[in-house]
Amino acid sequence: MHKKTTNDNVPARGSATDHWMKSVAYERQYRDAAAHPGARPRDPGLNDRTEPRAKIPFTALVNYGLTYSAPWRVRDLSPNGAFVEMSTTDIPQGAFVEFVLRFAYKGRNVEHRLPAKVVRVEPNGVALGFGAYDDAAYTDIVNLLYAA
DSSP: OOOOOOOTTSOOTTSHHHHHHHHHHHHHHHHHHHHSTTSOOOOTTSSOOOSOOBOOOEEEEEEETTTEEEEEEEEEEETTEEEEEOOOSSOOTTOEEEEEEEEEETTEEEEEEEEEEEEEEETTEEEEEEOOOOHHHHHHHHHHHHHO
């Protein structure tokens, strides 16, 4: 039987590699600020897309608090979050919500309840950043994105 061993050369998550990536983002922010004096500083990571994102016409439920639950139109979706076109008067930035994603894929009905945080509020909707969720949800979201 083969004995499993670990490789000490592979950096752990949250290690020097992650630190380097954050350093590059902050360095880019200061470089951009120097090149364009008077411009608003860029939030590192705000528009740096690392996952596939697609405009998919469907509705999703956004649950907020104990009484607020309504279906809203999703403008775009990625494994990291979504932009939902909705009334923004009731949900403040920083609020924790539940994003209920329902769709049919290859003859089966799919439903996932994803924890999310309101990361940006705009006049026509909110940007949600997803919290941790399982591998099955990730696979279903990616399949939906590539099927679109």
